[in-house]
Amino acid sequence: MRVRIKSDLLCTLILGTALCTLLYSLLRPSIKQDITQTKQLKESKVLVSNGKVKGYLERKKNLGKSKLQPDDYEVNRDPKTTVSSITTPSLFDYQQYLRSKDHRNFSLVINQPNKCRKFPPDPFLLIAIKSTVEEFDRRESVRKTWGREGLISGVRVQRVFLLGTPKNKTAVSVWESLMRQESHYFKDILLWDFIDTFFNLTLKEIHFLSWAEEFCGNVQFIFKGDADVFVNVENIINFLQNQTPSEDLFVGDIIHQARPIRSKKSKYYIPETMYGLGMYPSYAGGGGFLMSVATMKKLSQACKEVELFPIDDVFLGMCLQRINLKPTLHEGFKTFGITKPSAAPHMETFDPCFYRDLMVVHSLKPAEIWLMWNLLHAQQLPCSQKKKIKKPFQWKKSKKIVKLASANLSLERLTVTKY
Template identity: 40%
Template structure:
């Protein structure tokens, strides 16, 4: 065989090897985890992401005593609660500037949002979730989402998020059903993404898209922690203690014994919003690897903390049950009631927009006797 022919065969063989075994540009620590054998690197937009075989229904769940008596959505949860890996539809691999540069992010806002909540996301981008420098440190924003509906409607909503991504570059989306009982899955998938792409972010705010959050106040509070730069434990918000699973079948938070036999929950922060350090976020992710998914996401975070021997700390600035104004003679949306809080749950988009501008009105005057309840 002539020399040029041999060279052609060698080059062709090398090209085939590169095609079959692409270079893995994702951090090596992913390969060290126990489920690495299931992961398949796939090229996407000149980078490499991981996909997994479609998760199969756990048919043995039907053998749980009383399985047939629980509602269909709980049966579905039991069938698929072992599933933790779903295709990523929208990614932000460079959001934090790389693993080392992620330390430049002082506060990462991680906001749970369903695809249909376009108006909420738009308002947050203009108000408390605006990416900016405050007191010399960076606030960054990420919305985390699944998918909704099916067929044309699912495609339409996915296209909406895709268009938002092109403009704002702030959405993580996975191909799982965005339902109440999948909020825990959403949290775990984000924490996995964080470990891979943003492990050195100092602090995180984790919350809903229908809250009023004073993120400037959050930065001020976090900067006041002189002995914690994000490398130590912090998990604070509105703490619930001594609570138990809701056994009332009509409640949307109904958790039957088929899901959890124990009649108690560990201490946890209300899922409307809480602050945690980057250190604690990664501890929770590590603990989650060996804790069965629970459908109530804030409870699950408490379970992970408890397993790590850690506890949440209450902060009076978080009002995840809303703000109680004792008198009907005053405006319940008076900005003087909200100016010093860190978070108040629930707000409609116009109210968020209006409140944000009200509390920063230079002409706002709040008397010393203003009562915040």
């Protein structure tokens, strides 16, 4: 009896083990498939968060193929958006740029059609400043200092700010409402519907020239610059009064024989497929430059004939080359900031004495622009003619010890008196 019970128990165990093995073998493929699907789901979530949905779906379609298709490297086909590319570590998708570079006509969302026709006489100088929607503090600094409108040194000066649509599309409606309020109050906003990015500054260039030709053809001269520059408008007006607006004029901090940067880590990286020449044409540093109305109209036409280039300064140099006009270098344009002269090493670069005879100085903060403008317009400048040092160096009226490497001289003989 005991032997019979043991045999039945052993048989049950064997059958149970066989059944479990069978069930495991049946369920194993589905478990493996679930794990694979879980991994794919996690991967898809990561790709969705990075905006690479299309590339992910294309990779699934082409799974098993030995050669990847071009679509596998694409991130976003939106022609107005500049995003990362898988093939290049650069922050700009050059393949996408080349596909959409001919899309150059964008709508003007906010216009100032009467900017140059509101008051007699016709404006002598139009100031055009590149800005972004978020830079309200910089615009206010310019409005209250060197960018003031009205009669300055006996001539009329007008002002506009050049903007595109902010990159944050979720806030466009809010920003547009704020910009319309700012435009209504100051009447100096020009806003186009292209995305305001570094590589779209060329679009800002061509759209402004087209706008100026249509709405400001009666102006005599134009200054175009950045919002972080300090401009001595009085010096500019004094310089322009000896120029003829009907003749070609393009003046600034001119850069000659600049080479394209081939390093993919650089902000200004340009691949050889986009620009194969070894040198750029001469162009003006984008901090600020002057041009006559005659040159403005010629450049507006040339921009329609020259292929777009992602660096706006260089693109304008290409347009100057197109109309066979050589830009003129002026020492008063300091688009790379101020360096200390060797004759005055004791002076600080942020000093009215440096700025008094200049026209444009780049890379200043809003508070620095406000302070420098007020210092220069003070009744008594610290570097007035009475206090100006004629000689570059002056010894103090005291005895100094000069150490010379000579064994024949003693310390007593080394003491000399300076005036």
